[in-house]
Amino acid sequence: MNLRRSVALYFIIVLAAMTWVSWYATTTPTITSLPQYAALAGKEGINVIKGFETVCSEPWGLATMFDAYFGFMAFWLYVAWRERTALSRLGWLVALLLLGNFAIAAYALLCLRAAPGENDPAKLFFTRRAA
Numbered sequence: 001m002n003l004r005r006s007v008a009l010y011f012i013i014v015l016a017a018m019t020w021v022s023w024y025a026t027t028t029p030t031i032t033s034l035p036q037y038a039a040l041a042g043k044e045g046i047n048v049i050k051g052f053e054t055v056c057s058e059p060w061g062l063a064t065m066f067d068a069y070f071g072f073m074a075f076w077l078y079v080a081w082r083e084r085t086a087l088s089r090l091g092w093l094v095a096l097l098l099l100g101n102f103a104i105a106a107y108a109l110l111c112l113r114a115a116p117g118e119n120d121p122a123k124l125f126f127t128r129r130a131a
Contacts, residue, residue: 002119003119003121004112004118004119004121004124007108007112007121007124008109008112011104011105011108011109011112012105012109014101014104014105015102015105015106015109018100018101018102018105019102025051052065068100069097072096072097072100072104073096075096075104075107076092076093076096079092079093079096079107080092080093081128082127082128082129083129084128084129084130092107108125111124111125112124
């Protein structure tokens with residue numbers, strides 16, 4: 001398997017795994033087993049905002065969020081360098097902050113799609129887009 005296919009396969013697996021784990025997290029409310037969340041028992045689960053608040057209320061949850069968002073911002077610096085228009089840069093920033101690894105995988109797959117015959121990773125990922 002060549003490098004191009006390996007990279008594409010990796011990001012397809014990321015999309016599939018993120019889709020599954022997001023679905024699982026949405027449909028499986030396990031937090032209700034904790035005493036402080038007993039009032040949630042029997043409900044569909046908590047929404048994204050409450051989930052974010054819950055995660056960030058724990059020290060390691062907060063550290064994990066910092067880690068994830070610093071990583072998203074680091075990737076966005078690469079995207080901002082590669083993309084030529086302010087609108088595209090802003091759009092990818094919003095996508096990264098809202099979708100995280102979904103957006104990263106989509107961006108990588110779009111890079112691969114934009115250069116169909118290219119197998120050199122440096123040319124695939126480290127060439128700025130044309131103006």
